[in-house]
Amino acid sequence: MRVQTPAAAAAALLFSTAVLPIHADDIVRADSHAPIGVMGDHYHDKGEWMFSYRYMDMSMKTNRDGTTDLSPEEVASNYANPFAPPPNLRVVPTKMDMQMHMVGVMYAPNDTVTLVGMLNYIEKDMEHLTYMGPTGTTELGTFVTRTSGMGDSSVSALVRLHENDNSRVHLTAGVTLPTGSTDETGQVLAPTGQEPTLRLPYPMQLGSGSYDLITGLTWVTMHKSWSWGTQWRGILRVFNNDEDYNLGDEHRFTAWGSKLFSPNWSGSARLEYYYRGNIDGMDAMIMAPVQTADPSRQGIKRLDASLGLNFESDGGHRLGAEFVYPLEQDLDGPQLKTDWQVIVGYQFAF
Numbered sequence: 001m002r003v004q005t006p007a008a009a010a011a012a013l014l015f016s017t018a019v020l021p022i023h024a025d026d027i028v029r030a031d032s033h034a035p036i037g038v039m040g041d042h043y044h045d046k047g048e049w050m051f052s053y054r055y056m057d058m059s060m061k062t063n064r065d066g067t068t069d070l071s072p073e074e075v076a077s078n079y080a081n082p083f084a085p086p087p088n089l090r091v092v093p094t095k096m097d098m099q100m101h102m103v104g105v106m107y108a109p110n111d112t113v114t115l116v117g118m119l120n121y122i123e124k125d126m127e128h129l130t131y132m133g134p135t136g137t138t139e140l141g142t143f144v145t146r147t148s149g150m151g152d153s154s155v156s157a158l159v160r161l162h163e164n165d166n167s168r169v170h171l172t173a174g175v176t177l178p179t180g181s182t183d184e185t186g187q188v189l190a191p192t193g194q195e196p197t198l199r200l201p202y203p204m205q206l207g208s209g210s211y212d213l214i215t216g217l218t219w220v221t222m223h224k225s226w227s228w229g230t231q232w233r234g235i236l237r238v239f240n241n242d243e244d245y246n247l248g249d250e251h252r253f254t255a256w257g258s259k260l261f262s263p264n265w266s267g268s269a270r271l272e273y274y275y276r277g278n279i280d281g282m283d284a285m286i287m288a289p290v291q292t293a294d295p296s297r298q299g300i301k302r303l304d305a306s307l308g309l310n311f312e313s314d315g316g317h318r319l320g321a322e323f324v325y326p327l328e329q330d331l332d333g334p335q336l337k338t339d340w341q342v343i344v345g346y347q348f349a350f
């Protein structure tokens, strides 16, 4: 009998009428993993390990309140400073970039549970415009703040609930560990012209400071040359951090469709609804006439659309890339809008 490569075996199945097995690791099928921006989308069989690395770049610019875009002058003229005086916001963020390096390990001690551990390294920078004095729109100058370091880590379990020939369902339950800093400082330009070094506002901090719960449910269905999936993933901030606040809960509801071009290549389209609540409590060290210091100006409701590409080699090495563009965003603002995100990743199971 002719010896087939895994890709040839998969191709033979692809062009036959048979349904590809949902979870056969001896068969190459690029779309058996979700688009790379979906976390914890798949589990493993007993004894399998997987290593993953993801890089994410996120760009934010232009302020918005609700669904209305605002110029920096409008932010500085029309929005109250909760820590008055001065009566209005005087420092306006104009641009933010975030890069994230995520390393993950998966291991399945049995066929029901797959354990996942994740570490992050984050780099953030934010550009600001400072207006002079307590009122008016005379520009005083600009400044940039930068932070970098470990983000929060997580450990979670993926629990297989259902699997048949062409669909699978699993539950996600885990906890985040507060390994990211919440007391990063930076030099700022105050409306008085002074340049003090202060604890930076919440969006520039690297972690939540709290142990948070991770929840989720994933459902994937495979057809001969296409597949689709849907997932809910939440972070529930049920415990306060050491600074007497907790970041808002986060929920992601996503659905994707993937088309298999060949066993090694697939393309995907995905929608994601992202919700982030406001901060509960406050850090008494974060008080400045800037929107990012206000615990009630952190909430986000956003609908993102993504296009992605997955590649799987015959040896089980995977590459994935996804470009994410926001369709709609409703912000408890003023807050910077998300402009775009790019996620690329590498995965290897053994």
Ligand SMILES: [Cu+2]
Binding pocket: 042, 043, 044, 050, 106, 349
């Ligand atoms: Cu995996």
